[in-house]
Structures are given as C-alpha cells and as structure tokens.
Amino acid sequence: MSTLTMEKKTHFAEPIKNMSDSKKKPSIAKISTNNVNVFYGDNKVIKDVSIEIQEKSVTAFIGPSGCGKSTFLRLFNRMNDYIETFRKEGDICIDGKDIYGKKVMVEELRKMVGMVFQKPNPFPKSIYENVAFGLRIQGIKKRAVLDEAVEHSLRQAALWEEVKDQLNKSALALSGGQQQRVCIARALAVGPSVLLMDEPASALDPIATSKVEELIHQLKEKYTIVIVTHNMQQAGRVSDKTAFFYLGNLVEFDKTKKIFTNPKQELTERYITGRFG
Amino acid sequence: MKISEKIIEGGLFSSAVITILTTIGIIWVLLSQSLVFFKDVSIWEFLTSTEWTPLFTKKSYGILPLISGTMLTTLIAVAIALPLGLCIAIYLSEYAPRKFRDIFKPMLEVLAAVPTVVYGFFALTVVTPFLKNIFPEIDTFNALSAGLVMGVMIIPMVSSLSEDALFAVPKSLREASYGMGATRLQTSFKVLVPAASSGIIVSVILAFARAIGETMIVAIAAGQMPNLTANPLAAVETITAYIVQVSLGDVAHGSIEYRTIFAAGLTLFAMTFVLNNVSFFIRKKYQEKYD
Numbered sequence: 001m002s003t004l005t006m007e008k009k010t011h012f013a014e015p016i017k018n019m020s021d022s023k024k025k026p027s028i029a030k031i032s033t034n035n036v037n038v039f040y041g042d043n044k045v046i047k048d049v050s051i052e053i054q055e056k057s058v059t060a061f062i063g064p065s066g067c068g069k070s071t072f073l074r075l076f077n078r079m080n081d082y083i084e085t086f087r088k089e090g091d092i093c094i095d096g097k098d099i100y101g102k103k104v105m106v107e108e109l110r111k112m113v114g115m116v117f118q119k120p121n122p123f124p125k126s127i128y129e130n131v132a133f134g135l136r137i138q139g140i141k142k143r144a145v146l147d148e149a150v151e152h153s154l155r156q157a158a159l160w161e162e163v164k165d166q167l168n169k170s171a172l173a174l175s176g177g178q179q180q181r182v183c184i185a186r187a188l189a190v191g192p193s194v195l196l197m198d199e200p201a202s203a204l205d206p207i208a209t210s211k212v213e214e215l216i217h218q219l220k221e222k223y224t225i226v227i228v229t230h231n232m233q234q235a236g237r238v239s240d241k242t243a244f245f246y247l248g249n250l251v252e253f254d255k256t257k258k259i260f261t262n263p264k265q266e267l268t269e270r271y272i273t274g275r276f277g
Numbered sequence: 278m279k280i281s282e283k284i285i286e287g288g289l290f291s292s293a294v295i296t297i298l299t300t301i302g303i304i305w306v307l308l309s310q311s312l313v314f315f316k317d318v319s320i321w322e323f324l325t326s327t328e329w330t331p332l333f334t335k336k337s338y339g340i341l342p343l344i345s346g347t348m349l350t351t352l353i354a355v356a357i358a359l360p361l362g363l364c365i366a367i368y369l370s371e372y373a374p375r376k377f378r379d380i381f382k383p384m385l386e387v388l389a390a391v392p393t394v395v396y397g398f399f400a401l402t403v404v405t406p407f408l409k410n411i412f413p414e415i416d417t418f419n420a421l422s423a424g425l426v427m428g429v430m431i432i433p434m435v436s437s438l439s440e441d442a443l444f445a446v447p448k449s450l451r452e453a454s455y456g457m458g459a460t461r462l463q464t465s466f467k468v469l470v471p472a473a474s475s476g477i478i479v480s481v482i483l484a485f486a487r488a489i490g491e492t493m494i495v496a497i498a499a500g501q502m503p504n505l506t507a508n509p510l511a512a513v514e515t516i517t518a519y520i521v522q523v524s525l526g527d528v529a530h531g532s533i534e535y536r537t538i539f540a541a542g543l544t545l546f547a548m549t550f551v552l553n554n555v556s557f558f559i560r561k562k563y564q565e566k567y568d
C-alpha cells in the first residue's frame with residue numbers, strides 16, 4: 001500500500017503511482033469474488049469471474065458497453081437483487097465474509113458499501129436532508145450528531161465551502177457536478193468502507209469531472225473505491241488497478257500502469273488503443 | 278382535403294362546441310336563477326345565518342348547515358379513503374408482484390363502478406344497524422354511516438391515482454434509497470411518498486370533490502335534517518341531498534323556495550370548481566418537476 005497521504009492531491013494530474021504490493025500484502029482482500037457467474041434469465045452476463053480488490057485502493061472497471069461492468073459492480077452491494085430474473089453462482093466476499101450468506105442483512109451491507117450512480121440522483125429534499133438521510137433512517141434524531149455528520153461528509157465531498165450557507169436549499173437546484181458531490185456526501189455520511197461508483201462523471205462537464213476525480217484521489221486514503229468508467233484517461237488518472245471486461249469475461253486485471261502501457265492480452269491492447277471490433 | 282375528413286373534422290368540432298355550450302348553459306342557469314334568489318335574500322344572510330329552513334313557515338336561508346353536513350360526510354369519507362387508499366397504492370406499487378397488481382388494480386376500480394344507490398342502500402340497511410350496536414344513541418339517518426360508505430366508494434380514486442404517482446417516481450430515487458441501506462418501508466414513506474406527494478394530494482382533492490358532489494348515498498343514509506353540527510352520529514343534510522329533496526318535492530316552480538336549490542347548486546359548484554382548479558395547478562407543477 002502507498003504510504004503517501006496529503007501530497008497525493010497535487011500528484012493528481014501525473015501518472016499513477018505504482019502500488020507497492022510487494023512491500024505489504026494484506027492477508028485477505030477487501031473484496032474478493034470466486035468463480036462468479038451471473039444470469040438474467042437464461043442470459044449469462046458474467047462468466048466465471050474471480051478477482052481480488054485490495055483495501056484503500058481505486059479499482060477501475062473498463063470494457064465495451066454491455067460487457068457486464070455495472071452488473072458486476074452491483075453484486076458488491078446486492079443491488080441486482082431487485083431484478084426478478086437475476087441469479088448468481090459463486091462466492092462474493094467482503095472482509096472475508098460471504099455477503100450473500102443467509103444471515104447477512106442487506107441493509108447493513110449497504111451501510112458498509114456505499115454507491116454513487118451514473119446520473120446524479122439526489123432526493124427532492126434539501127441538501128442537508130439528503131446528506132442526513134442515511135442517519136435518519138438509522139433512527140438518529142439528535143440535531144448535533146446530524147449537523148456534525150452533514151458538515152463532515154460535505155467537507156469530505158469537497159462541497160462544504162460551496163453550500164454551507166444554503167444547506168436548506170433543494171439539492172435539485174444545484175448544478176449537476178454539485179448534485180453528484182451531494183450524492184457522494186450522502187453515501188459517505190453513513191460511514192461505509194467501500195464506495196462503488198458507476199460512471200460517476202459521465203453526466204458531468206469537464207470541470208465537474210476533474211473535481212470528482214480529484215475527490216476520488218483524496219477518498220482513497222480512507223475508502224476502497226471501485227469505479228466503472230468508459231473514459232480511458234479517467235481510468236488512467238484515478239485508478240491503481242484496472243480490470244478489463246469483455247462479453248462477461250474478466251480479460252485482464254492488473255496495475256493500471258501495466259494495463260495501459262504493456263497489457264498481456266491482445267484484446268486489452270486493442271480496446272485501450274481504440275482499435276476495436 | 279378529402280370530403281370524408283372534412284365531415285369527421287366537423288363532427289369532432291361540433292361535439293367540442295356542444296360540450297362547451299352545455300357547460301355555459303348550466304352555469305348561466307345557475308347564475309341567473311341565483312341572482313333572482315339573491316334579490317330576495319341577502320348574500321350576507323345566505324353565508325352567515327346558521328339556520329336553513331326555507332320550507333318551513335319561519336323561513337331562514339343560511340347555507341352553513343348544508344355546508345357543514347356536506348363537509349362532515351366528506352371529511353369522514355376522506356378520513357377513510359386517504360389512509361386505506363394510500364396503503365393500497367404503496368402496496369401495489371412497491372410490494373405486490375407485477376401480475377397481482379395488474380389483476381388487482383382493475384378489480385379495485387370496480388368499486389367506483391358500483392351504482393351509488395346500491396352504496397346508499399348498503400349504508401342504510403347494513404352499516405347503520407351495525408353502528409347502532411357500537412353507538413346505541415346514533416340516529417337512523419346519520420353522517421357517519423353515509424361518510425364511511427362514501428369513503429369506500431372513493432378509495433379507488435385515491436389508490437389508483439396515488440399508485441400512478443408513486444409508480445412514476447424515477448427508478449434512480451429508489452436505487453438511491455435502497456443503496457443507502459433503507460428498507461422497503463423506509464423507502465416508501467421517506468422517499469417515494471414525499472416525491473409523489475403532489476400526485477397523492479391531487480388524488481385526494483379529486484376524491485374530495487367527488488365526495489362533495491355525491492348525492493345518492495347521502496340522500497339515502499345521511500338524512501334530511503339541516504344541522505350545523507360536527508357530531509357524526511347525528512342526522513344531517515348535505516347540499517346535494519337538499520337539492521334532491523326540493524327537486525322531487527311539491528315546491529311550486531318559480532317560488533323562492535324553489536330557487537334556493539340554484540343558490541345551493543351554485544355554492545356546490547363553486548366548491549368543486551375551486552378544488553378542481555387547485556388539483557389542476559398542483560398537477561401542472563408536478564409534471565414540470567421530473568422533466
């Protein structure tokens with residue numbers, strides 16, 4: 001694991017640092033999957049995928065549209081459970097525990113594994129109530145506790161300075177980039193350890209996008225982040241490791257630098273150089 | 278343009294015109310007859326006097342008892358229909374399997390298709406005797422029985438329109454809520470109901486307007502006793518029931534007693550007109566929200 005802390009922010013635009021895995025290898029991965037298959041009805045969309053994601057790292061999922069990135073990402077907080085035809089085989093563990101086990105409370109899992117979606121989806125409520133939502137549904141009513149959590153989360157999401165005087169304004173009145181950071185703050189407020197992001201910047205303009213990317217860089221110190229992106233440069237800028245999916249297969253998973261400079265598979269190379277299909 | 282198309286266009290146009298003319302005609306009759314009425318009775322007396330006895334020898338023309346009778350039965354109906362209708366809507370939209378919803382929703386709407394005279398009869402012969410067991414002092418004709426049955430009648434309006442509103446809440450909001458670890462129940466009440474609130478309010482207002490205008494049930498079961506009271510166990514008379522009473526009675530056409538029904542009708546029209554417009558504006562605001 002990298003030991004860098006605050007300087008990271010300034011390194012943000014530079015090439016990705018090597019993860020010095022050799023120095024210190026945690027015994028169990030934060031997230032690990034073992035021979036996972038996913039079906040929608042008879043359609044097999046994830047094929048025998050095994051992957052290990054280390055704690056406090058950023059992992060990017062790339063691949064052509066429809067290759068199963070979102071489906072795979074949504075396994076980690078069981079968001080696919082709502083799809084009637086969904087079925088999975090194989091084990092998915094977080095912190096070594098099978099998250100699809102019988103005793104697992106889905107609600108508890110999701111407090112630990114936060115999610116940020118492609119399109120900013122704040123509730124039609126005030127900024128404050130958006131961020132406080134997760135605590136409120138846990139029954140926390142104390143104003144001081146909520147105030148503190150809201151401020152802390154908004155600071156973490158690099159939004160506090162912009163909105164601190166208008167916390168009671170509707171979140172829908174903010175710009176797209178600000179809305180997305182409200183959603184990030186909302187996810188952080190319940191204290192997750194994993195943050196899943198499904199194309200979090202695809203609906204944003206370049207400036208808002210770079211803010212979100214910068215944010216990801218900072219959040220890496222505390223959270224394990226998995227991000228789906230269609231943007232190769234983005235994957236290169238923000239991630240430590242990159243997984244390339246194709247037609248439901250995990251084609252290659254390696255350090256981002258390796259994937260982008262010297263991939264093992266020809267398929268990967270063709271995809272990242274844009275010579276595809 | 279083909280001649281057949283011209284004929285069709287003309288037909289469509291004239292049906293629109295006929296509808297508008299009919300509406301204008303109704304309003305005109307209401308207004309003109311009411312004007313004649315208000316030459317004899319001051320608007321002030323009409324709106325503030327607390328007795329409505331146009332058919333007695335000692336005449337008094339205060340509409341308030343009729344309004345209170347109307348509001349009492351209507352509020353009872355809404356008090357039944359709002360919670361039940363909303364629960365049904367939430368169940369159908371968030372819990373029930375798709376197939377069940379597709380079968381159950383039309384079945385529920387049958388409730389609104391039952392002839393109201395059947396409801397009225399049911400209120401008088403089944404519900405009132407049942408209520409007598411619980412409240413021995415209840416009048417044979419009473420607001421409670423009529424209100425309860427009317428509530429059942431308007432449940433489908435509330436549940437059907439509310440369900441549409443809940444169903445229309447974007448999937449992304451559900452995902453956001455579930456993604457935060459909210460349960461189905463929390464998602465329903467903390468996210469979906471607030472997000473669909475305008476649609477739900479519209480459904481309640483329309484059901485409210487429907488209950489205000491309902492005639493048969495209240496004429497049969499609520500009584501013909503203009504009564505300025507909030508006691509649901511007492512006999513009352515609604516505006517609609519009064520209009521029926523006079524229309525079918527032997528009051529001489531053209532007399533002041535007869536014209537009271539136009540003034541009462543105008544009052545009723547004003548109430549439902551306002552409610553419909555309020556719901557229209559809420560709905561317009563609501564439509565803009567997610568576009």
Ligand SMILES: Nc1ncnc2c1ncn2[C@@H]1O[C@H](COP(=O)(O)OP(=O)(O)OP(=O)(O)O)[C@@H](O)[C@H]1O
Binds near residue numbers: 065067
């Ligand atoms: N709810 C669903 N029901 C049935 N099939 C689905 C469903 N969601 C996705 N699929 C199918 O599963 C496959 C993977 O979809 P997924 O959304 O995971 O792809 P993706 O890599 O995220 O694509 P994109 O880059 O376009 O977001 C696709 O073939 C898609 O058609």
Ligand SMILES: [Mg+2]
Binds near residue numbers: 198228
């Ligand atoms: Mg996707």
